[in-house]
Amino acid sequence: MARGYRFARHLRGVPPGEAISAERGRLERYFDAHTTGPGIWKWRHYFDIYERHLSKFVGQEVHVVEVGIYSGGSLPMWREYLGSGSRIYGVDIEPACRTYADEGIEVFIGDQADDAFWARFREAVPHVDVVIDDGGHELHQQIATLECLLPHIRFGGVYICEDINHVLNPFHSYIDGLGRPLNRTRLGATALHQHVASVHRYPQVAVIEKPDQPIAAFDDPRRGTEWQPFW
Numbered sequence: 001m002a003r004g005y006r007f008a009r010h011l012r013g014v015p016p017g018e019a020i021s022a023e024r025g026r027l028e029r030y031f032d033a034h035t036t037g038p039g040i041w042k043w044r045h046y047f048d049i050y051e052r053h054l055s056k057f058v059g060q061e062v063h064v065v066e067v068g069i070y071s072g073g074s075l076p077m078w079r080e081y082l083g084s085g086s087r088i089y090g091v092d093i094e095p096a097c098r099t100y101a102d103e104g105i106e107v108f109i110g111d112q113a114d115d116a117f118w119a120r121f122r123e124a125v126p127h128v129d130v131v132i133d134d135g136g137h138e139l140h141q142q143i144a145t146l147e148c149l150l151p152h153i154r155f156g157g158v159y160i161c162e163d164i165n166h167v168l169n170p171f172h173s174y175i176d177g178l179g180r181p182l183n184r185t186r187l188g189a190t191a192l193h194q195h196v197a198s199v200h201r202y203p204q205v206a207v208i209e210k211p212d213q214p215i216a217a218f219d220d221p222r223r224g225t226e227w228q229p230f231w
Helices: 002-010 026-033 046-057 074-082 095-100 115-124 139-152 170-183 191-195
Strands: 063-067 087-092 105-109 128-133 153-161 198-202 205-209
Touching: 026 046, 026 074, 046 074, 046 128, 046 153, 046 205, 063 074, 074 087, 074 105, 087 095, 095 105, 115 139, 128 139, 139 153, 139 170, 170 191, 170 198, 170 205
Parallel strands: 063 087, 063 128, 087 105, 128 153
Antiparallel strands: 153 205, 198 205
């Protein structure tokens, strides 16, 4: 770990002339065009992450939970991006956020660190495909939200946690620990493999993708007839 950290710290940057400019995606264009009304506050590099992991849900019947409503602007953003078949569930501890409920948008008031709140939420919302944690950003809140909702997300779903700031943020260590057992494939598929297909790390963001279907086993078949005698 220490060597990898040192290597990351000493990598040389890419010369400006080699940078590739990318066209803005739909979410970023929506954000830039949203100059009035309920506020949206996002790091700009998040939009590429959203598009990469959420584009497969566009036009589908998808159920999205966003923790942390704040000024309410992102709730209709998800609805516009994903389409009329989407259902958006905003979660916040501030009762005043109820005002952001709208067509296709439902608001739940509760503490994201409270397991009992999430138990009631799971009863009220039996299907969840996407969780976006932009809530209180404290370790105990992030852990409670992930542990209460990850098993509840349907196959093919996505969990996103935002604003994991600073190198020593303890949630980085939590995600590292969660992902390590994925490599125990020689022992066969475990319960973890039924819930986690991959873990992605981005600046300030962690993304977990669930498998599209249950995994019965891992195998490593061979093909071909000619083999080197080195093994």
